[in-house]
Amino acid sequence: MPLADYGPDENLNDNADIEWVNKNWVRRMLRLCAFISMLSVSMNTPETFKVATKLIYITFAFDTVITVLFTAEMIAKMQIRGAWNGEAPYLKDRWCQFDGVMIICLWGSVLLQVFEMKDPDINDSDAAILRIVRAPRPLVLLRVFRNFFKFQLPKNRINSIFKRSSHQIYNVTIFFLFFMLLYGFLGVQFFGTMKHHCVENSTYDYTEDNLTLYNLSVPDTHCAENEGEGYSCPSGLVCKKLNLRPEIMGFNGFDHLATSIFTVYQAGSQEGWVFIMYDAIDSLPSWKAYLYFISLIFFLAWLVKNVFIAVIIETFAEIRVQFQQMWGSRAGAAQNDGSQVIQSDGTMWRLVMMDENKAQGLAPPIFQKVLRSNFFHTFILILVLLDASIAASLSFNHRDKLPEDKLDEFYYAEVILTVLFALEALFKIWCLGLRGYLRRSLHVFELVLVVGTTLHIIPVLYRSPFTFFQVMRLVRLIKASPMLEGFCYKIFGPPKKLGSLILFTMCLLVIASSISLQLFCFIPKFDKFATFPQVCSEPLSLEDYACGCVTLETTASPFTAGSAVVRR
Structure with missing residues (x-):
């Protein structure tokens, strides 16, 4: 049956003497170069260069060498495989197309850095927008892990899976766009412009030139144009329409269809949608906002998102079924702890299933039976529950804590339970043998807890981080x-699969952080994307929120997130 490769194809030819690009050490070197390129682009920001001025030359040197190496690889592959014509042309392979795009971004980044080194003020000028050419560069990290994306299936099967999944994704996308347009139109019809705010009672019209914080209610509040339809301003304030630019008022709202669709998308992401709903409640009759936003969250945030997830899960399940049909199910072999051996009963030879976990220890058969009994497992679970109850009863007063040399009754209870769990581990080793005991990951986990809690009951180590071993008994x-x-x-699966999932999530976080770093690091007076650690970890502080309510001149808008946080 013809198989179709879906992944990076690096083994088209076997002549390693000629095709140096296919040698293993070359591939490993290029993967290392991709990782170094990822680190280089993460350090390539103006603020980082201000902290460490020599980094601009270090990153330039690394980027230049890596770009030359990747370009040489591309030229070699084009000579071997052909650029457009041939058995497997370079420009018709999708992974090669990806590599070519990355090389273009690398050359653009190197040339841009030449101008930055020649004219350092380019970072503060309008030409800093050219830094966007570095934004796709973090995707080069895919070269490090893309060998794990390779799989083989019959071409007709994989085409049917892609056709079916693409058809389902198309239907869900149409479903999503329908509700986006529907709620966009409904938002324009329900709410329209919501520009009325409570301001100081004065006779002059407020504009962006004469409006200050002292003219607004604190916190800033939307109000109803018609009395009784929404929020009414308190005494001393009057409800007036503020005709200010979107850069000041904010780009969300229901003024027209384009802005309404953007607002619907923001609400569907469940990020800040409550502030928009509060503004609608204050500006118009509240039932409109309740009906609109409750149904919007149900359809867009819950229904459509879960349908997308269901389509993806179904696609992967279909691929897994296809693999099982080709290779057979390995579940039985994975769950089987025994093996078949040939034995003779005196008259004939037969295959006999031998359980490797049985009768390997030194314990008599009666103790083997006790180990497998429900009474033994129930007794151990009762001990674990008792240990959890004792640990939950413990309270620690940091002000009137006990001296280091004084032990309480909880310590002696912990000593007794630790001895019992240690006896349990020794009993299992006696029955199963050391090799049979360590074969199961659960037994290894229990043994680690026994060792850790044994160290924990040493008086010197009692009030120390070894307490975590006692807490981890709850997992049992x-x-x-x-x-x-x-x-x-x-959910968690084997440790290898869980580790792969964590690694994949971290890679996505690093790639997304580096892309956003290059997109927004040049924005004046916006330091949240100044360096890579800030992008990954730094939250907004209370001072940042307060800056949104100080003056109209120092912020983009006194009416958006900053004042809304103070209000609600």
């Missing part, structure tokens, strides 16, 4: 419910 309560145990295994 999962064994009390087979349904809960199976559910946790499905």
